[in-house]
Amino acid sequence: MNTFSFLALFPMSERSEKRTMRATADQVAREANVSRVAVSRAFNPNASLKQEKRDRILQIARELNYTPDMAARSLVTRRTHLVGMIVPDVCSPWESAEIDALTTALQAEGFATLLFKAKADFSMDPTLLTYMRGFNPDSVIAFTENIEPDVLSGFLDHAVPIYVIYDDAEQFAGKPSASLYDRLLVRQSDGIGQAVALLQGYGVRRIAYLAGKTQSLANTERQRMITKAMAERGMEPPVIVAGDYTYDTAYRATLDLFRIGEGADAVFASNDVGAFGAIDALRHELGLSVPGDVKVVGFDDIPQSHWKSYNLTTVRIDLEERVRALVRLILMRLKTPDAAPLTETLSTRLVVRGTVG
């Protein structure tokens, strides 16, 4: 029992013992005394075929362990039912959660995930793109944000981008292209407003924003919205601390902020993992209390955020909802390419736990 995890498959020609090929539509047809076309139709629900005949074919197909060959099918259909995902770091909690949810949702719709690892610096590798192109994915999801849509969609033929934009649809007023395409609008300002209000309620005056990757649009918009929310409440602009979404960088940046810099009443991290780094630096190296001396707020609400050691107060982006909206957009555009551009909107909200108050 439970003896294995890995399995290699081999084409018939190379296995001397097993001479049983994968069953083909022709074999099923012969066995069922019908034409090969009938077999094809049996597997296509809305093709016209006598019910009784269809049942018999499917029965025989099951006995022969037959499944239509996707490669052959996609050759004529021009649909591979593959969705390419380009990911720099599968280990990142937020990204792995998003991959998980996307794969689940797409799988339910009959699409399989084709996973590619991008370079660590988030850059888009032309070789990788060329390589991926060969598989002809029906759609591509890129988890890196530092490449122009035009470059990528020029590389992949007939690609129509779906924009993920933050807070202000108007920030793209100058780019006419943005309004021509489908968009997912994430209103980060909602949760950020709640967070800033809560912090101010606790008497916080000086907030440090622990930034993420500078190429990340999500990051720059988070920073902008925090600054805006603070201004609206009559607070001074936040102190900006450079970061890159990782624990280690956040840890060191926090040390610098409090040792070399002038510290802060609260640290607003650009993501939860960064918040963890900040908390650990404050508690375990600087000897400060969270939330006693310094409040900490994160962003994302990953599963680890409710772990008791951190118990993080954070701005939650509902992953399930986000993925549902994205999959809806992708499938809509795939089914009806000429439909009018659609915009989905996603709110965010503050989840209050133990690192504030």
Next chain:
Amino acid sequence: MNTFSFLALFPMSERSEKRTMRATADQVAREANVSRVAVSRAFNPNASLKQEKRDRILQIARELNYTPDMAARSLVTRRTHLVGMIVPDVCSPWESAEIDALTTALQAEGFATLLFKAKADFSMDPTLLTYMRGFNPDSVIAFTENIEPDVLSGFLDHAVPIYVIYDDAEQFAGKPSASLYDRLLVRQSDGIGQAVALLQGYGVRRIAYLAGKTQSLANTERQRMITKAMAERGMEPPVIVAGDYTYDTAYRATLDLFRIGEGADAVFASNDVGAFGAIDALRHELGLSVPGDVKVVGFDDIPQSHWKSYNLTTVRIDLEERVRALVRLILMRLKTPDAAPLTETLSTRLVVRGTVG
């Protein structure tokens, strides 16, 4: 800049504006004044073709943005260059790290990862398998351990399993099949021995083993090796606490152990995430000190284990090394199907941090 993450592709027939198909080998051939066969050969390094001719073809291919169509190619080659991965939980730190490393390694060898989400209960879904079969992956990696190899390799044609076994190759003495196939032997006992020795050195007498999924072979072998190591040092057998590799279950199980049960001097968790749950329960709910009152040891050494809040002492499985060995086995078997069965061995070692001593 940095305005998008998602991209949908569409077959020509459905896009009214763009009428430019993907370039085909015929077009390249016509443009270069050669036969289509020459184009095929140009992309196959060990086919015989005049160097000058090959260069010209590749040049023109680049200009036309041409890449061989994998679907068409695999139809005749019987090789898809796809490796299917069946994963119950992509979010799990250890699994996501393994997916990341495997994808990187396989990508370097020209294989792409085809990701499928299995049911949450680790069970193998026949529908999923049938579905995956359609894509004809060259190889399959299953991250779930509760299905007989025979069942799966019967389902997928011409599948030859690669066994991952733990500590004793002899445990499969009764199963002749095990010695017929390739194997990765993980010597968990190495690191476990070091851990038990260290704990005994600190005067620990009563160890609780916080178990993982009972269907997991890795788990049962960890338990067996801990018991064995303790016996060899004249210690009483460990207290077994049921678990399932998750934080929440580990947290509650630890509470029960110390409130209802009789507690322990040390908790040996079946994985790092479980150790985190134990630590948090001890520190934040039971008011005990780690490592003062109770020592904690984990298993895996995931990236989070060095985070200061946990700073976990743990038995490290070298992920890179493990993945290298696995990829080596898979590729070897794929290239030379009739080669003699190979066994790779992997050691483990204790990484000492702050939760012991």
Next chain:
DNA sequence: GCCAGAAATGAAAACGTGTTCATTCAAGGT
């Protein structure tokens, strides 16, 4: 019992590539 329209059917033509096989070409040894 007849006719129109709809549903069911199979032959043939794609889809884009790799491979076989017989042929041509170039080079090198006597």
Next chain:
DNA sequence: ACCTTGAATGAACACGTTTTCATTTCTGGC
């Protein structure tokens, strides 16, 4: 100058499916 060997070449076929299109069979209304 001749033969031999090996490399270079392209025509034809194969891979397993879907789709088109023309034909046949069924259905229901008069």
